Amino acid sequence: MTFVQVIDCKTSRFEELDRLMDAWVEKTKGKRTATHSVIGKDRLDASHFIEIVEFPSYEEAMRNSTLPETDRIFQDMVALCDEMPTFTDLDVVRDQQMFSATVRRFFELVQAPGELPPLDEVMGEHYHHHDPANVDDVVGMDQIRREMRLWREGFTFAFTVEDLIADGDRVCARWFWKGTHRGDFLGVPATGREVFMTGTTVFRCTGDGRLAEGWWEYDRLGLMEQLGVFEELER
Incomplete structure (x- = not known):
């Protein structure tokens, strides 16, 4: 603490x-x-x-x-x-600036090249991940690392955090994501295409400044369209 x-x-x-x-x-x-x-x-x-x-x-x-x-x-x-x-x-029992800094650091870590860095400096062991693209929520550090590896193996990507708004123990991030499709992603072989998405994530933080929960909203449908998935279906 x-x-x-x-x-x-x-x-x-x-x-x-x-x-x-x-x-x-x-x-x-x-x-x-x-x-x-x-x-x-x-x-x-x-x-x-x-x-x-x-x-x-x-x-x-x-x-x-x-x-x-x-x-x-x-x-x-x-x-x-x-x-x-x-x-x-x-x-310190609450520090909103610290919460915002943690969110920025999280986005830096998940896009870092090479092996996925440890996330324990920014995330609690039982982090709860809400993603509308998943049937079930992802809970726990090991599970979220597997989720991140899925994206990192499919793309070389970078986040740009456009806005951060802190209120109490919540931080809302509006972000822009741009990547290159370099590997298999959800059954779609690498296309080499440049793709992008916009999205918003609301994080809940704990008193020690780490992330405890996250709710993600982004244009997964638009991403799959850029990867040519619908082109294959129309043939």
Whole structure:
């Protein structure tokens, strides 16, 4: 679970404090576990600053705090503050921006060349896949990987995410898909044709930012027409 630490401090020597934090970043390069940091200044009190630091987990944050550079920087930081800074530890229970980033990463992974990468960084083990083209829903990481391999063996393709709209634990993606038919797909031998589709997918995400469920809508009929399936039937 993503972990956030909020550091609240007052200082009339912010420029020095800012240089100190730059020094800490340089000295801990390759060792620190923080993934993102934001510093805000109180609009009503120019000496009041709040830093929000994000970590992949509480455990990673604790590993970061045990670095000798972190301890030295903390002592120097206290000396630059007008009073003792306070620290608030937070487990992230929802992050809509993280959900959108996960969806973008999912589309990057499924179109990556070569062997299909692991999907566990973006998808829960029991992911539930709704596809109107399937008689039954696909449930589970192994099942969804088999579904993705079917497409990857049939096409070399790429997604372009046109829009992402997040609301609560849902992210809606409007996408454009373009591919080259290079292998058997649902009994249709490779044609070498360039094909394309548009579609929309609504994902449900869990608190840790991974995908738990997806509802897909796309023009499968139009795709089969581009592959010449109906040409064969008309003969």
